Amino acid sequence: MRLHPGAYRGIGALRATAESHADPQPAPAWIAVGRDGSDVVAVRLAADGAELSRVQVSARDFAAFVAAEPETRWVWSDTPAWHPGLLSASVRVARAHDLRLCHAILRDSALVEDDRGLRAAREWDAAPSVEDVSATLFDLEEIGAAGPPDDIDAALAEFARQRAAVDASKDPGRLRLLLAAESAGALIAVEMRIAGLPWDAAEHERLLTEILGARPAAGGMPVRMQELAEEVRIELRDPAASLDSQPKLLRSLHRAGVLAESTSRWELARYEHPAISPLIQYKRLARLYTANGWSWLAEWVRDGRFRPVYVPAGVVTGRWASSGGGALQIPRNLRPAVKADPGWALVVADVAQLEPRVLAAMSGDAALARAARGQDLYAGIVDSGAVATRAEAKVAILGAMYGATTGDSGRLLPALRRTYPRAMALVDEAARVGQQGGVVSTWLGRTSPATSEGWREVQGAAAEPDASAADEARARRRAADRGRFTRNFVVQGTAAEWALAWLADLRTRLAAMPPVEAERGAPASGRVFATRPHLAFFLHDEIIVHTPAERADEVAVAVREAAASAARLLFGDFPVDFPLDLRIAQTAAKD
DNA sequence: CCGAGCTGCGCG
């Protein structure tokens, strides 16, 4: 699995960071920073890592110091601990190296030959810093404890370890690319929280009232929910039936002759009973009410912006997680509330079927890549004759990536194996390795966690001569679970890398666009972003850019070019498309 | 009263 030789051409910031000190051209400088009381110590580093100079800057002068070094690559402990302060001073760095995130990658990467130094540096296994101090007194202790070390000596020592690990690794090029993309993502995560997602609270309330009925006066349930609950109780002939407690509801259903084993929607739907339909409706509304109702709106939307905390690499596969506000779960029916400011527009884009396309590319499966040539990969699979319908193609591909063994999906896998042997071999091999306790890696070298002690104990117990049938069954089950995890890891993780490259490249393109006049700005987006297009949302394979309306077409081009760059950066000239569904609109409503 | 664990459901 060599990286395509052309992979580093033409990609701006990512490329510059990725090539780093191996580049024969004079590269932009590295400057590592650390805190010393309220001052900042900045150390300029030569290409070989030697210290060139050291200065001490007061906190108030730090932003100006950074602003004077536009080409510099800043090496810092943890992006949330450094970037917000610069942004609030209207300074935006082009490139950074996030020591905490890069530590986690290199510590576990199978490409790193000797990870002993990194493993010993346990202080870098810290959780990310929490920079928002609008916290309660109770939370403050946690904030003090959070984050990796932020002094200059720790930063320099860790940076030296990381460079040595990369230089001695099996594939420095890939790892540099991954570290650059990860660090760019860390910048973007902070920037998107500060800019926020433009959110029309009035439209949100209108939708709530339309769906749930009038807002309760004090602590009560919305009207429509009350009505549905009443209807359920009447149909169950159980005036006291509780709809919000799973065990109680189950007992009520049983008394009414509905012998469901759970109260989940798909199971209830199988029963014929007049209480079922209003109950399912009630549950749908209750979900909206509790997860994204008026309380959510009051807590999370300020000044027309939803500002979640994004957590880069919060998922082991490298996907982002989020903390607070459920940013990764905004329900489709609330998307009309995502609305551009007056005079501004949204550019909403997502990649159609990102994961199977990534699988085609990383496995070098030309047949799957051919099926992926058009806008709809599933239609392409039908055309290849592997399966009969688009629905089958979808369930088969998902099953291949998730490790389905039964049902429609499992039944279709043999056909998929015949038609796409290389793609299937890649995921099957990932599953085999994981099942046997090994680790697997993404395209750029992020590696799955080692087995846990508990997992190894279960496997060990089953291997004993006196192991019971139950021991063996448990071990087989746990091994299969892990196989499905590693099978999915390589695809989900590589898709996350593609998305990071897309984001990073787009960020650079947007930053290069000329600003609009201040009076046409969007002040709620923050000083740095108020007058120019900026990323406002990211979710695995989807981005939303908030832009002055007259720049929307230009932004759309940039979004497409960034996707093409990401594909080239990861997979070189391998012929696989990553087509975007892209629209320019006032709202993010899905059609 | 608090926290862990479970269930169910939203997103990809």
Added chain:
DNA sequence: AAAGCGCGCAGCTCGG
């Protein structure tokens, strides 16, 4: 129609 991956969050139950 609901098996197979990854999450976060709300509400409930139950044990301490």
